[in-house]
Structures are given as structure tokens and as C-alpha cells.
Amino acid sequence: MLNxxxxxxxxxxxxxxxxxxxxxxxxFFIFSILILPLIFxxxxxxxxxxxxxxxxxxxxxxxxxxxxxLFENDYEDGTLDxxxxxxxxxxxxxxxxxxxxxxxxxxxxxILTPLLILLFDLQAEKIIxxxxxxxxxxxxxxxxxxxxxxxVLGFNKGTSIISLITLPLYIPVLIFxxxxxxxxxxFNQISQEFKILIGYLLIVVAISPWIGGLALRLKYR
Amino acid sequence: MSFFEIKxxxxxxxxxxxxxxxxxxxxxxxxxxIKGANxxxxxxxxxxxxxxxxxxxxxxxxxxxxxxxxxxxYFKYFEYIGHENAIKTALTVRENLNFYLKIKRNLTTxxxxxxxxxxxxxxxxxxxxxxxxxxxKRRVSLSRLILSNSKIWFLDEPTNGLDxxxxxxxxxxxxxxxxxxxxxxxxxxDDIKIKNKNINLSVN
Numbered sequence: 488m489l490n491x492x493x494x495x496x497x498x499x500x501x502x503x504x505x506x507x508x509x510x511x512x513x514x515f516f517i518f519s520i521l522i523l524p525l526i527f528x529x530x531x532x533x534x535x536x537x538x539x540x541x542x543x544x545x546x547x548x549x550x551x552x553x554x555x556x557l558f559e560n561d562y563e564d565g566t567l568d569x570x571x572x573x574x575x576x577x578x579x580x581x582x583x584x585x586x587x588x589x590x591x592x593x594x595x596x597x598i599l600t601p602l603l604i605l606l607f608d609l610q611a612e613k614i615i616x617x618x619x620x621x622x623x624x625x626x627x628x629x630x631x632x633x634x635x636x637x638x639v640l641g642f643n644k645g646t647s648i649i650s651l652i653t654l655p656l657y658i659p660v661l662i663f664x665x666x667x668x669x670x671x672x673x674f675n676q677i678s679q680e681f682k683i684l685i686g687y688l689l690i691v692v693a694i695s696p697w698i699g700g701l702a703l704r705l706k707y708r
Numbered sequence: 709m710s711f712f713e714i715k716x717x718x719x720x721x722x723x724x725x726x727x728x729x730x731x732x733x734x735x736x737x738x739x740x741x742i743k744g745a746n747x748x749x750x751x752x753x754x755x756x757x758x759x760x761x762x763x764x765x766x767x768x769x770x771x772x773x774x775x776x777x778x779x780x781x782y783f784k785y786f787e788y789i790g791h792e793n794a795i796k797t798a799l800t801v802r803e804n805l806n807f808y809l810k811i812k813r814n815l816t817t818x819x820x821x822x823x824x825x826x827x828x829x830x831x832x833x834x835x836x837x838x839x840x841x842x843x844x845k846r847r848v849s850l851s852r853l854i855l856s857n858s859k860i861w862f863l864d865e866p867t868n869g870l871d872x873x874x875x876x877x878x879x880x881x882x883x884x885x886x887x888x889x890x891x892x893x894x895x896x897x898d899d900i901k902i903k904n905k906n907i908n909l910s911v912n
């Protein structure tokens with residue numbers, strides 16, 4: 488358990504030092520949202536209707552950009568080998584990497600989203616919905632991305648095909664994430680979309696470490 | 709009975725047979741040097757010995773136990789310095805060493821000062837690795853050997869990037885390790901002056 492946190496802390500420290508790389512994906516997200524009024528020519532109604540979908544789509548793109556080479560640096564500089572022979576299970580390595588990329592990329596997005604949305608006069612309760620659905624949905628996106636990254640590790644050819652194969656797995660998160668963000672929370676009643684999203688999260692949390700660990704293990708055969 | 713033994717190890721990488729039925733034994737205080745041209749499989753053999761790759765056949769025996777039975781326990785027996793330095797350029801030398809001290813069970817803080825002194829890293833400790841020369845990076849990587857209390861050293865071109873003085877210094881350290889009942893298996897193109905067994909891998 489201690490090793491799990493050591494790996495995460497080191498990853499966060501490295502990404503904070505490599506400011507350019509980590510900030511660029513967040514800047515991409517912010518600027519993309521800020522230029523939306525230009526794209527919709529100031530039509531607030533259309534913008535409001537599509538805003539949530541756009542936020543989810545941009546979140547997905549930001550995660551895909553940041554997660555593509557999640558294990559690559561460690562693999563190429565020999566660190567992954569050293570972590571592996573330190574006896575830390577590959578599943579733990581996978582989980583720590585997924586969590587660190589979530590902290591580095593998704594947490595700033597989740598914090599920034601309400602502030603950015605305020606610029607577009609969206610209802611306060613929708614903002615809460617978006618934040619909660621992002622909190623549930625982004626770990627799913629990160630874990631699917633991390634599995635893809637583990638699968639393509641060390642392959643020079645066919646990486647785009649493997650990336651395409653896992654692409655459909657993101658789509659339910661987008662569909663239910665957007666629906667959950669738009670759904671109405673009536674007192675303590677959780678909407679169906681939130682339940683499905685939570686269900687998907689639990690499945691991904693339960694399965695992805697094993698698939699990710701297995702994909703990494705293929706490199707050590 | 710030797711402390712470390714490999715029996716009939718064969719390896720194919722990318723449809724290419726690298727070696728077939730390779731056997732050797734090595735005991736305390738002994739050094740085995742793996743020689744061979746580029747592409748002959750020296751790095752692959754070291755990776756197999758350190759459990760990073762699996763051979764297609766054969767077995768590795770340490771202290772009378774097969775490493776497949778030992779599983780993760782095997783990792784504490786050795787320290788592996790690969791072709792890559794396995795250090796993070798965004799971190800300082802101290803942070804890199806501390807990272808490994810935290811995650812590797814075979815490393816101990818007890819020898820931290822000694823490692824710094826031997827590899828002359830005192831002035832580099834709080835400098836980011838990205839600002840170091842390739843020889844300095846190699847010294848940081850090699851300093852893990854001193855931190856380690858493992859009996860076996862697996863070293864892949866350990867003197868890569870080192871200048872003459874540091875190369876001589878490194879071989880002194882290797883000799884001391886062997887005198888203290890250690891074992892080492894080194895893939896190297898250097899002319900090693902320490903008494904050693906050697907195997908020569910051919911490209912075909």
C-alpha cells in the first residue's frame with residue numbers, strides 16, 4: 488500500500504516539474520471552452536444546449552491526449568523494469584498510474600468546469616450534476632485509457648488499431664455522463680443515468696487492474 | 709552445488725534464435741562476463757536472469773531453488789543495472805535515490821552516505837538529473853549497487869558513458885563486492901582485469 492502511494496506521489500512530483508507537458512492539456516480544455524461563444528456566434532441558447540456534451544467530449548479528448556503514453560516513459564527509461572523487479576504487483580503499478588493521471592489531468596478539469604460554466608449562465612443545479620457526473624465518469628475514462636496505453640506499450644506498429652478497438656468503451660461514459668449531467672435530481676432520488684454510470688465505474692474498477700496488469704505482464708514474457 | 713546456475717536456457721526474440729541450451733554455474737566470489745557482438749543477446753540474457761523476460765525453455769536455479777518457485781522473493785537476491793539508467797530526469801539525484809530506497813526491499817538507507825562518497829555524487833545530490841552528463845547519470849544509476857544488500861549484481865554495460873577514472877573506480881567496487889562473497893554477471897565490451905569466467909554469445 489505504501490508503495491502504491493509512493494508511485495503516485497513520484498508521478499505527481501514529476502508532472503509538476505514538467506509543467507509544460509501537464510499544463511498544456513488543461514490549457515487545451517480551458518481555451519476550447521472559452522472559444523465556444525465564437526463558434527456559436529454568441530447564440531446563448533444553442534450554446535447552453537450543447538455545452539454539457541462539449542465539456543464531456545473535451546474531457547475525453549484531454550484524457551486521451553494525456554494518457555496515450557502513460558507507461559511509455561517509464562518503459563523506455565528502464566524505470567518500469569526496476570519497479571517490476573522491486574516486487575510491486577503489475578496491477579498495483581497499473582492502478583497507481585491510472586490514479587495519478589486522474590489527479591494530474593481530471594481533477595483540475597473537475598475543479599475548473601464549474602468556474603468555466605458560470606460564464607455561460609447555466610443553472611446551479613446543473614453545475615452540481617456535471618461535477619458529480621465528471622467525478623464518476625472521469626475515472627472510468629482514465630482506466631480505459633490506461634488499459635489501452637498498457638496494451639500498446641512497446642509496440643511500434645498497430646498502436647492506432649489497438650486504440651481504435653478500445654474507443655467504443657468510452658462511448659457509454661459519454662452517453663450516460665451527458666444524460667446524468669442533464670438529469671434532474673429530485674431530493675434523494677438518484678437518476679437512472681447516475682446509477683448506470685456508477686455501475687459502469689464499479690465494473691471498470693473491478694476489471695481494469697487485472698486487464699492492465701495482464702497487458703503489462705505481456706512485456707515481461 | 710553452485711549458488712547460481714542456469715540450465716538449458718534458450719531464447720527466441722522476434723523469430724530470431726538468440727541462444728540455445730545455454731548453461732553456466734557461478735558461485736560466491738565469482739564474476740561471469742558475457743561477451744558478444746551487438747545483437748547477440750547479452751541484454752536479453754541479463755533480462756532473463758533478472759526475471760524481466762521468460763526464456764522459451766530452461767531453468768534458473770538460485771540457492772538450490774528454482775526462480776519460478778521463488779517468484780517475487782527472487783528479486784531481493786539481486787540488483788540489476790540495465791542498459792538504461794532508470795532515473796527520472798525531472799527529479800534530483802537525491803529524489804531518484806530516495807524513490808528506489810522506498811520501493812525496493814533490497815536497498816537500505818544505511819549505505820546512502822557511502823554510495824554518495826564512492827560515486828562522488830555529493831555536489832550533484834540536489835541537481836535535477838536532466839542537467840547531468842551521461843557519465844554522471846550512469847554514476848547515479850550505479851550508486852544503487854552500494855545501497856543494495858543483494859548478493860548478486862546483474863550489470864548491462866555498466867561503464868557506458870563513464871570516463872577512465874570512474875571506470876577504474878567502478879571495477880574496484882566490483883572487486884570489493886566479489887571479495888565480500890558477492891557474485892556478478894556483467895555484459896561488457898570492456899577488457900575486465902578481474903579474474904572471471906566468461907561466455908561468448910555469437911550473433912548466429
